[in-house]
Amino acid sequence: MIPRRAVSAVLPAVLLAAAVAFPFWADRAQPYYLQIAINIAIFAVLALSWDLLARTGQLSLAHAAFYGLGAYASAMLTLRARVPVPVAILAGGVFAVALAAGLGVLTLRLRGIYFAIATLAFSETLRVITNQLRFTGAATGLVVPPLLGGARVAQYLVILAVLLLMVLVSWLVNRSRWHFAFTAIRANEEVAASMGVDVVRYKVLAFMISAFFAGVAGAYYGHVFLFISPIEVYSLAVSVGALVAPIFGGLYTTLGPVIGAIVLRAGEEVLRSTIGGGYLIIYGLILAAVILYMPRGLLGIWAAIVGRRRPS
């Protein structure tokens, strides 16, 4: 058995060192890898933000809404108001927070599948509206100015910093009284309320924090890949991706969604380049197998190896 303290201290440090060193190597040797890494980091931020909300029992299909609104708000601010890109990206997150506060209050009484359906409908509504708005380029989409003049390494370091911040928030939440409130609410709202937990407050707070990071991820995406369209940033695939990674990696944890995002995106790339056409079928089968046979995700397997019951 591997001593778990050593594992939990060394593993994140090694990952971090590798993540910081990576772009300087990749930029010369394999620029394409850098692009994939940026993709993975965006995905990881989105996945972890989804998980944070899920800890309160709210299974969101609205993450495309936050992601898309962040992308559009930031793009419009830079294009129409000449706001500097980094500021606009933060503003994209703030827009998503405002949206989440409203949506959070509206959906407070909904649970489980009803909550999921309401958030999905909301997301789709935004997509349809954006599709019609000439003001935002309608279905054609928008060409978006680059972050930091398009310097890939610097762009990578920005999203890495966002991811680290998201990781820090998630880690702090899981070590604080919030963790108790979130877990109690997820298990049973009425019991939690009877024990003094301010259910509304914690649910809406989780919603807002989650939306901020999803909005920033979407905004960042636009300014790095330089083009956004409704069908892309408001896509159901964004919302589904946001929930698949945590489920795959390990729900309600900090490490699980991040590892899930890395393995899923990297795995997708490997399959794409080795199998080529039809790789999505294999990808789907692996995903289905993991979710069916490993209900606690990759971290569940890891926990079994190091003899720890509940990963954090």
Added chain:
Amino acid sequence: MSLLELQGVSKAFGGLVAVAEVTLSVDAGQIFAMIGPNGAGKSTTFNLISGLIAPDGGRVFFDGVDVTPAPPAARAHLGIGRTFQVMQPFHDMTVLENVMVGELFGHAVPKSLAEARRDAEAICEFVGISHLMPRDVTGLGVADLKRLEIARALATHPRLLLLDEVMAGLRPTEAQQAVANIKRVRDGGVTVLLIDHVMSSVRDVADRVAVLNFGRKIAEGTFAEVARDPDVIEAYLGEEESVH
């Protein structure tokens, strides 16, 4: 002095009147039992007192304050704690963590995690589940789950504790232990309002008993008084054996 007072409280679900103009007064320091056949409105009354549902009419006073509009969390802070008939442990948490939720959120003044942990351990000790503290709640037996329910409610340090059938389904020795526990809780200064079907336990533990039937209070008094009340006997007709 009455700690809890219901004044003409009513609640209907659709056409079904669950609680009809119930007036009830529980004195501080009492162990007060609410009994009645299934569907008499006992659990609904608990939900009205703890604030999970709002009454259609009437008012709820706690310690002289009208708490009728207060949400459940605010009532918990004021000192109303409760258990649930269907045991509802928080999954993905250990027994100790379940109890810590009450310590962390059950008071108006927040506690630190370390304080909450220490105080929750003391509660587990008091209720007799300290050997289970590090365990996951999945797989606990009925008696332990009921003790956990009580521990969680006690962790909010209530002045009024609502116990919803904490003795049902227990073996006789376990029920005796539960009775002793409830008396110890009362002796610690907590007023207890309980619902139960186990009449021998109610007789042993309750200072005062109210009987509900079809949402109405049909009798109130000591156990001996209500047990010979003709309305009560009629309400329990066919269930007589349980009144002994």
